[in-house]
Amino acid sequence: MTLIAQSLTLAGRVTDVSAALEPGRITAICGPNGAGKSSLLQCLAGLLSPDSGAVMLDGGHLGALHPRDRAKALGYLPQEGEVAWDVAVRSLVALGRLPHRDRGEAEVAAALSALDLDHLADRPVSRLSGGERARALLARVLAGCPRWILADEPLAALDLAHQLALLAHLRRAAESGAGVVLVLHDLALAMNHADRVLVLDRGTLAADGSPEEALSAPVIERVWGVSARWLGEPGARALTAR
Numbered sequence: 001m002t003l004i005a006q007s008l009t010l011a012g013r014v015t016d017v018s019a020a021l022e023p024g025r026i027t028a029i030c031g032p033n034g035a036g037k038s039s040l041l042q043c044l045a046g047l048l049s050p051d052s053g054a055v056m057l058d059g060g061h062l063g064a065l066h067p068r069d070r071a072k073a074l075g076y077l078p079q080e081g082e083v084a085w086d087v088a089v090r091s092l093v094a095l096g097r098l099p100h101r102d103r104g105e106a107e108v109a110a111a112l113s114a115l116d117l118d119h120l121a122d123r124p125v126s127r128l129s130g131g132e133r134a135r136a137l138l139a140r141v142l143a144g145c146p147r148w149i150l151a152d153e154p155l156a157a158l159d160l161a162h163q164l165a166l167l168a169h170l171r172r173a174a175e176s177g178a179g180v181v182l183v184l185h186d187l188a189l190a191m192n193h194a195d196r197v198l199v200l201d202r203g204t205l206a207a208d209g210s211p212e213e214a215l216s217a218p219v220i221e222r223v224w225g226v227s228a229r230w231l232g233e234p235g236a237r238a239l240t241a242r
Contacts, residue, residue, distance in 0.1 A: 003181075005018055006054045008043050008055070009052045010051055014040050014043065017203075019208060022179065023178060026170060026171065026193060029041060030199050035201055038079060041150055044181065057070075076150045079153045079183070088125070092137075093143050096108070108143045112139055134154070134158060190215060191211045192237055195210075196209065197210070217230070227241065
């Protein structure tokens with residue numbers, strides 16, 4: 001099930017961006033602040049309608065899908081998730097099953113375990129730390145077993161151990177056939193964990209390719225205005241300023 005952006009333009013945010021995203025891979029969207037990363041992700045999720053262009057899912061227009069079918073196919077995690085009611089963590093995660101109209105107890109349990117939330121399952125959301133709440137919101141997405149996981153800065157509030165555990169889970173999801181698209185500010189995480197990187201610069205697609213290609217030193221200098229170089233071995237690279 002390919003997710004395709006066809007010449008997406010959203011006034012003031014995204015300009016003529018095209019990319020065919022493939023399942024089974026982790027794609028990172030990177031770029032400076034205000035580059036249009038979140039706007040592009042929201043277009044891919046069907047939450048923003050572009051002024052021109054289209055998003056295609058498995059050959060059909062995303063906008064033509066019934067909302068329930070779209071919710072089953074695409075799991076979206078915003079950058080700043082809000083919880084309207086002070087429910088228990090287990091109840092929050094179970095909301096991910098709403099498009100399926102079932103309780104999905106096995107799926108909810110698996111999502112809680114994947115995000116290391118078993119011991120917090122009965123705790124009210126209001127009593128969670130910022131990192132715990134971020135994990136609970138992502139568990140809600142995972143409980144829906146979407147074919148595409150679209151997450152905006154899912155690692156930002158997590159400590160190192162939980163970052164690595166989540167990345168390992170997302171890798172397993174990709175290996176099982178899901179498509180994973182992550183907005184990331186941390187270029188080292190994108191370099192070491194993504195299969196493909198899209199670099200946005202002022203709303204346009206500045207680079208698209210393997211992490212080594214899209215996050216090369218010349219691209220970083222051109223887009224971020226920083227002279228830098230990569231150190232270390234593949235899979236464990238670190239970025240340092242020259």
